[in-house]
Amino acid sequence: MKKIAIIGGGPAALMLAAQLDTKKYKVTICERNKAVGRKFLVAGDGGLNLTYNSSIEDLLSKYHPIDFMAPIIEKFTNQDLIKWCNEHEIPTFIGSSDRVFPDLEMKPIEVLNKITEAVAKNKVDLHLETTWAGLNEDGGLVFEEYEDAMFDMVVYAMGGASWKVTGYDGFWAEDFEDLDIKVVPFRAANCAFSVDWNPNFINTHKGKPVKNVALTYQDHVSKGELVITDFGLEGNALYPLSQKIQDTLLTEKSTIVHLDLKPTMTVDQIKEKYKSSTLEKATDILRADLNLDRAAVGIIKRFSDKETFLNPDLLAEIIKAIPVVLESADELDKAISTLGGISLDEIDHNFELKKIPNSYAIGEMLDWYAPTGGYLLQACFSMGYVLAEHLNGFAVSDEEE
Numbered sequence: 060m061k062k063i064a065i066i067g068g069g070p071a072a073l074m075l076a077a078q079l080d081t082k083k084y085k086v087t088i089c090e091r092n093k094a095v096g097r098k099f100l101v102a103g104d105g106g107l108n109l110t111y112n113s114s115i116e117d118l119l120s121k122y123h124p125i126d127f128m129a130p131i132i133e134k135f136t137n138q139d140l141i142k143w144c145n146e147h148e149i150p151t152f153i154g155s156s157d158r159v160f161p162d163l164e165m166k167p168i169e170v171l172n173k174i175t176e177a178v179a180k181n182k183v184d185l186h187l188e189t190t191w192a193g194l195n196e197d198g199g200l201v202f203e204e205y206e207d208a209m210f211d212m213v214v215y216a217m218g219g220a221s222w223k224v225t226g227y228d229g230f231w232a233e234d235f236e237d238l239d240i241k242v243v244p245f246r247a248a249n250c251a252f253s254v255d256w257n258p259n260f261i262n263t264h265k266g267k268p269v270k271n272v273a274l275t276y277q278d279h280v281s282k283g284e285l286v287i288t289d290f291g292l293e294g295n296a297l298y299p300l301s302q303k304i305q306d307t308l309l310t311e312k313s314t315i316v317h318l319d320l321k322p323t324m325t326v327d328q329i330k331e332k333y334k335s336s337t338l339e340k341a342t343d344i345l346r347a348d349l350n351l352d353r354a355a356v357g358i359i360k361r362f363s364d365k366e367t368f369l370n371p372d373l374l375a376e377i378i379k380a381i382p383v384v385l386e387s388a389d390e391l392d393k394a395i396s397t398l399g400g401i402s403l404d405e406i407d408h409n410f411e412l413k414k415i416p417n418s419y420a421i422g423e424m425l426d427w428y429a430p431t432g433g434y435l436l437q438a439c440f441s442m443g444y445v446l447a448e449h450l451n452g453f454a455v456s457d458e459e460e
């Protein structure tokens with residue numbers, strides 16, 4: 060029976076381990092932490108968004124590069140993941156925004172336990188506190204804590220480079236570069252961006268959400284919520300634009316996003332509403348008639364001079380397209396996900412590393428991108444599932460040999 064080592068114990072690895080045919084393979088997970096799935100639990104802190112309930116076309120449109128990601132997601136879709144969860148006693152529900160979560164009664168640790176139960180039932184060995192540290196001259200795996208070990212196949216699933224506390228030690232990228240495998244430098248994705256607020260503005264509005272906004276960047280529009288922070292802006296309206304913004308910031312010192320504080324109304328409708336108000340003060344009209352919250356009014360004041368603020372026509376224009384200058388992404392460690400990782404040129408369509416036969420890489424350690432909204436976990440689970448199907452397809456069981 061062939062021996063497979065899975066390096067890392069995140070969602071991609073766990074799905075793979077649960078789905079591999081253990082009549083054909085002896086499977087061992089090597090995880091450096093004392094427990095698997097730490098980033099998965101961190102993801103659960105803000106609501107464990109497992110996937111997104113949309114048509115397959117809409118789902119695929121969120122992934123980059125689409126050519127690489129589409130066949131993976133098509134083979135294990137959002138509906139397949141929901142079904143898989145339900146079959147493994149993880150009931151799910153679709154939230155009002157079409158995001159899919161585990162049942163409200165279920166804590167993230169209980170979800171993780173159900174997944175690890177599936178792995179244990181599949182008779183997979185779990186080696187915790189086992190840190191991969193490269194390959195020896197014979198191609199054997201080098202571990203920090205143990206003797207080197209030989210496996211017939213190795214699947215690397217060590218995750219992206221953010222949130223070091225959950226497991227990234229900063230070293231696997233160097234180890235792969237030593238093996239002549241191209242690793243695209245990591246950059247923050249789904250992250251905050253800096254804005255040069257003035258101190259008074261920050262003191263008044265820090266931590267405040269600005270709800271129901273739209274951001275336009277290049278030809279992309281993203282709707283949702285923003286939060287004003289000391290650093291700048293964050294929130295689910297900004298995250299989907301993070302890859303494009305980061306690409307611009309590779310060559311430019313700053314870039315501008317346009318903030319629409321009233322996406323449900325046109326400029327003309329805003330003017331009309333404003334002019335028909337019985338109130339006198341601009342601030343009162345914005346708050347009461349246009350239903351803008353305090354932080355939104357603060358932003359309008361921050362981005363308009365007195366003449367604009369007191370002129371309904373100019374004010375309507377600015378409400379619909381506030382030019383916010385973004386200067387840099389927040390630090391990598393605070394990002395929800397990372398751009399960069401093992402270059403997709405280094406693997407074939409079955410995730411096999413071209414330069415190291417019988418070695419594969421899946422999950423966030425590869426260089427792909429998706430926004431928050433469940434798309435990240437969906438992709439990691441899909442990769443684990445699809446690789447298991449591939450490996451199960453060509454192995455033979457002991458009885459068949």
Ligand SMILES: Cc1cc2nc3c(=O)[nH]c(=O)nc-3n(C[C@H](O)[C@H](O)[C@H](O)COP(=O)(O)OP(=O)(O)OC[C@H]3O[C@@H](n4cnc5c(N)ncnc54)[C@H](O)[C@@H]3O)c2cc1C
Pocket residue numbers: 066067068069070071072089090091092095096097098099101102103105106107108109110189190191192216217218219221222225226227228231394395396421422423424431432433434435436437439
């Ligand atoms: C704050 C936050 C919130 C998030 N919320 C969501 C969400 O709601 N929905 C969503 O879809 N996604 C979310 N994500 C992203 C999602 O959690 C990740 O994309 C996903 O966990 C990546 O899975 P993975 O299996 O590739 O790697 P990881 O989950 O990062 O797992 C990799 C594992 O490899 C281990 N490892 C690393 N190096 C070694 C080594 N040298 N030897 C052995 N083991 C090693 C690590 O300890 C870790 O356990 C969130 C992320 C963060 C940080």
